[in-house]
Amino acid sequence: MKRYLNDWAARRVERPLPVFASPAEFTAWRAERQANFHRALGIDKYLQAERTPLNIRVSGVIDDQAYRLEKLYYESLPGLYVAGHLYIPRELSSPAPGVLYVCGHHRNQKIQYQDHARRLAQLGFVTLIIDTVQNGEVFGEHHGTYSRGWFDWVSKGYTPAAIEVWNAIRGLDLLSARDEVDEQRLGVTGHSGGGSISWWTMCADDRVKAIAASSGTGHEASHLRERTLDRHCDCNFPNNPFGWSLIEQYALAAPRPVLIVAPDRDAVFQIDSVEDVFGRLKGLYASLGAEDRLKLFAFRSAHMYTPESRKQIFSWLLRHLAGQEVSPAVVEDIDGERLPDEQLLVYGGQPPADDRSLTVQEWFIPAARPVMPDSPQMLEQCRDNLVARLRQESFSAFPPAAGPCKPVIRQRTWNKPQTSWWFLFDYEAEAYWQLQGELHGAAPEPAEGSALRPLAVTLRMTGDERGKGAFALLQSASSSWLKARLDPRGTGDTAWGAEWHWHIRRAAALLGGTVASMRVWDTLRGIEALRNIPGVDSKRIVLSGSGEMAVVALYAALLDGNIAAVILDHPPDTLDAPDASRESPCFKEVINALRHADLPQTAACLWPAKLVFVGELPDGYRLTRDVYERMGGSVQVVSCAKEIHFSALI
Template sequence: MHMKTYLNQAAKAASDRALPVFRTAADFERWRKDRQRRFHEMLGIDVYLAEERTPMHVRITGSVDCGTHRIDKLHYQSLPGLYVAANLYIPAALTAPAPGVLYLCGHHQTQKVNYQEHARRFAQEGFVTLVLDTIQLGEVQGVHHGTYSRGNFDWVSRGYTPAAAEVWNAIRGLDLLGELDEVDERRLGVTGHSGGGSISWWTACADDRVKAMASSSGTGDLASHIRERTLDYHCDCNFPNNADGWSSAESYALAAPRPVLIVAPDRDRVFRIDAVRQVYEKLKELYVNLGAGDKIDLLAFREQHMYTPASRKRIFSWFLTHLAGRPTTTDEAADFDGVKLPEEQLLVFKGQPPADDRSTTVQNWLIRLPEPTDIRSADQLAAEKTRLLVGVRKECFGAFPEQPLPLAVELEQEYWNGDSFSRKFSFASEGEWRLNGELRGRANDSIRPAAVCLRQSSHRKEEEPFRSLAGLKGEWIKARIDVRGTGDTAWGTELNWHIRRAAALIGQTVAAMRVWDALRGLEAVRLMPEVDRDRILLAGAGEMAVVALLAVLLDGSVSTLVLEDMPSSFTRADDPERLGEGYEVVNMLRHADLPQLAAMLWPTTIIVTGKRWEGYEWTERAYARLGEPGRIQFRTDLNVWSAGAE
C-alpha cells in the first residue's frame, strides 16, 4: 500500500461517517456539549476557559468620526502580552444596546484596513463591529506558517496550531464586545473571509455566545484537502488540532442549531465546491433533524476565492435577519458605499508594537506543557508510568485500531547458507498495510534472545537493513521490521511535507503509525519458534530511535533498547528544505518529552550508540536513583555487547 492512498482512504472514511440522529434537542445538546469540551481540549484553550479571565487592558489610541459611526482604534491583551490590534465601529445615535459583530480578517497584509468596508457597512446597519488583526499579519506579526514553510512540526507534538491562538483572541474579542454598554451581549455574531472564514467556524464551535455566523470561502472538507492536496495551499491557521480525527462536518456540528451561512465560490483553489456541498448537506440534515432547517444555508456562486457584491449582501441580510431581528432579503440589503479611509487613519500602534508583545512566541507557550515529575522510587515511577500511558494512548495514539487485525504471519522466502538461515516474512499491520520482516540466525534446537532493528527508510543495499545490529556478539537471533515508509512501502522525499501535514490533519503522524507497525512486528517476531519471547532487544537509529523508544514504552516487555543518534526533544524544528519523515507525535509534549519518556522505561536496559545523546540528564538521574536492574550504557557500537551481557 502507498502512504498517500492510505491517507486519502482514512480521510474519506472520516468524511463519510454520518452524523448522529438525535431523538430530542436535549439529546443533541448533551452530545454537543461533550464534544465541545473535547474541542476545547484539542485546541488547548480548555485551561484558559476554566480559569478566571485575565484583564484585557483595553487601550484606545485614537478615534475617527465617520458621521454614521465612530471608529475607535484600540488594542487589548487576550492573555498577558498577547496583544490584539483592532478597530471598533460604533453606530452613531444608538438608543438601545445593539447587536455586536466580530469580523475576522483573512490573509491580507493590511488586515483590518483591507476589510474596513465590511465593518463600515455593518456599523451603518446598526451593528457594533469589532474587526481584529490576526497574529500573522497586520500590525503585530507572529507566525502562522509553522509546518507550512518553517519546518515547525514540533507544533504537532505540542498539539498547537495558530487556530488555537486566533480562536482565543476571538473569544476575548467577544468578551470586549459583551462588556460594552452599546452592545446587547445576547446578540453576538462572527464572520470573516478565507482564513477569517475558517476561524469564524472554529469560534462559533468553541463559544456559544455566537448567535449567528457566516463563513466566506472558509468551509472545507478534510478528505478533499488531502485527496486533491488543497491542504498544500493552506496556512496552518485553517486547521485546529484534531487528535480525535473528526471530519469537518463533525467539528462544524458544534455550531448547530444556531444560524450558519456558508458562502462558497465554485472556482476556489483551496475549498472545492463539491466538498463544500457535501459538508453542507450533512449539516443540513442535522439541522432538519433538530427542527432548524431554516437556520442553515449555502450560497454557492461562480467566482474565485473572493467576495462579490451579491455574497456580501447575502451576509449582511443574514445578520440583519438572524441577529438584528430585521428580516431582510439579499435584494433589500445594501452593499458598500465606496468610502475607504487611508491606512494611517486606522493603525493602532503606528509602527511601534508594545515592547512586551509576546505574539511572536505564542506558539511556544500557549499550550501549557507539564513539568517533569521528580522520580525517586520504583513505586513512584510505576504510578507515573500508569498515568502517562493512559494519557498518551488517548491523546497521542488514539488512531491505533480499536480491534487489531489477525497478525496473519506468512513465510515469503527462506534460504540457507551453511548453518545460517534467512527467513523473510510478512504480517498484517492495519487496514491494507501488509509489511515485511526478516529473521536471521544459525541452526540450533534451542531458543535464543532476539535482537530486532527497525529498518531505515534510506537503506538500499541488501545488508544495510541490519546495520544497527552490526557486530552484535553472542548467540542472537537477528530480526528486522520494515515499518511504513521503508523497504517496499517507501515513498520519495518530495512527499514528506504533504504526508506529514496531511497525517496531522486527521490526528495521525508517520511516527505514530510506525510505532503501531513496530508493535505488530514484535508480535510477529515473538511467534518465531527460535525466539525467546521474553528476551527481546529493539534497536532504532535517528527518527527510528524515537519510534523504538515509544514502541518499547507501549510494549512493556522488551528487555533492552538500543538508541543510535537519538534526538534530544520533540521540540526541535526541522530544516524546511530537507524534511525527513519526522518523529512528531500528536500531543505528546502535553504529556512528556523524550527524556521523561526514556526514564519511564526503567528497568529496561538502554544502550546509547553513535553520537552521545544530549539533554538526557533527567533520564540519567532517574535511572541512577532507581538503580539496578535498570542500566544506561554508552557505546560507540555493539561490538562488545552479547546476549550473555543482557
C-alpha cells in the same frame, strides 16, 4: 501512502453523525464534545482560569456621521496584544447586536477589510475587526508546517487556529463589556482564514448566536484528494488528537444559525466538499428542528467576496442578530470608500515593546513538566498514566481492532557454508499495509519445538536502500541471538519520494495521526509477528532504532510493555525542535506528546527495561539516567554499536 491517506480521509468524512433521540441528548453530546474541542485546541486551561484583564488601550478615534471608530488594542493574555478597530453606530437608542470580524490572510487585514466592518456599523452592528498574528500590524507565524517545517507544532498540539480562536473569544469579551452592545446578540464573520475561524469560534464559544463563514468551509477528503491542503495555512485546521472529521467538528455549531458562503471556483475549498458538509449538517439541523438556521449560498467566483455574497452575509446577520427581515436583493453593499492606511494604524508603526505575538507558538501550549519519581511504585504510576494519555491523545489513530499478526515467510536462504540462515517475511500492519521484515540466525532454522533464543530487533531507516544499515546496530550480538529488521511504512518497499514528505506529514496530522505514530503501530505489529515465529523467546526481546527511528523504538517499547531492553542510536533529545528542510526525511512528530512528556521523560518510563545509548548521552537524557539511578539501575552509554554487550541486556 497517498491512496491510503485519501481513503482514510474519505472514510472519516463518510462517518455518520450521531442520531439523537431528543434535543437534550444532543445537548449532552455537544457539551462533552465541546469540552474535548477546547482540550484539542489547548484553550481549556484558559477557559477554566479567571480571565486576565484586557487592558484595552485606545490609540485614536475617527468620527463619522454614521459611526465612531476607535483604534484600539487589547491583551488576550498578558503581553499578547491584539490590534483592532471598533466601529460604533451613531445614535443608538438601545444596546445593539455585536459582530466580530475575523480577517483573512491579507497583508493589511483590518485595513483591507475596513469597508466590510464599516458597512456592518452602518447597518447598526457594533463591529470589532481584529488582526491575526500572521499579518496586520504584528507579523507572527501561521505557517509552521505549511512552509517553515516546524513540525514540532504537531507534538505540542499547537495550531494557529488555537490562538486565533482565543483572541476571538477575548474580542467577544470586549464587545460584551461595552454598554453599546447587547451581549445576547453576538455574531462572527470573516473570509478565507477568517471564515474558518468564524466556524471554530462558534464551536468553542456558546455566546456566538450566528456566523457567516465566507470561503472557509470544506472537508478533509477534498483537501487530500485535490491536495488543496498544500495551499492551506495552518490556522484553517484545529489540532485533532481525537481523530474527528471536520464535519464532526462543524457540528458543534448546531443548532445556531450558520451561513456558508462558497464560491464554486475556489482553489482551496472545492465546492463539492462544501456541498457535502452542508448536506451532512442539514440532516443534523433538520433533526433538531432548526433546518432554517443553516444556509448555503454558492455562487460563480474565485476565492473572494462578490457584491452578492456580501449582501447575503449582511441579510443573514440582520435576520439572526438584529431581528430584521431584509432581503439580500434590498440590502446595500459596501460603499467602497477607503481611508488611508496611515490613518488606520493602531500602533503607528511601533507595537508594544513587550508584545509576545511573535513567540506565541512557543508558550501558548505549555509543555509538560518532567516528574522525578522517587520510588518504583511512583514510577509505575507515572508510566501507567503516560501510556493512558498517549493512547487517548497521541495514538488514537491506531486501528481499533487488529487480528492476530502472523508472519508470512517469502524467502528462506542459507549462507555458505550453511552455518546460518535468513528469512524474508511479510506481515500485515493493518488492512492496507503489507510490510516486510528480515530474520537472521545461526543454524539450525527455527521449527516447532526449537530452543528459545533471544531476539534483537532493529528498525529500517528512511534511505537505507538495501536494508543492511539497520543491522549494524546488532553486529555485536553473538550467534546465539536471533536478529530481525522491520521495515515500517515509508521505508524499503513502501518508501516515497521527498516531494511527498510535507504533504504526507500535514495530511496525517489533519486526520489525527502522524508518520511516527503509524510506524510505532507497524513496529508493534512486527514484534507480534516475530513472537509468532518458533524459537523466539518473547521475554527476551531487545528493540533498537537510529535517529528518527529511535523515537519510534522508544514509543513502541513503552506501549508494548514487555521489551527487555531498548537501544537508542543518536536519538533526538526532544520533540520540540523543527525540521526545516523539505528534503529532510525526519518524521518524529507525535500528536500532543509534549503536553504529556518529552522524550527523556518517556525514556525514563521504560524502567526496568535496560536502556543503551549509542554515541554521547544527549543532554536531555540526563534526566533519564537520573531516574534509572534512583531506581537502582543504570543507563549504558557506548560510543559505537560494537561496544554493546547484548548478553548484559537480558
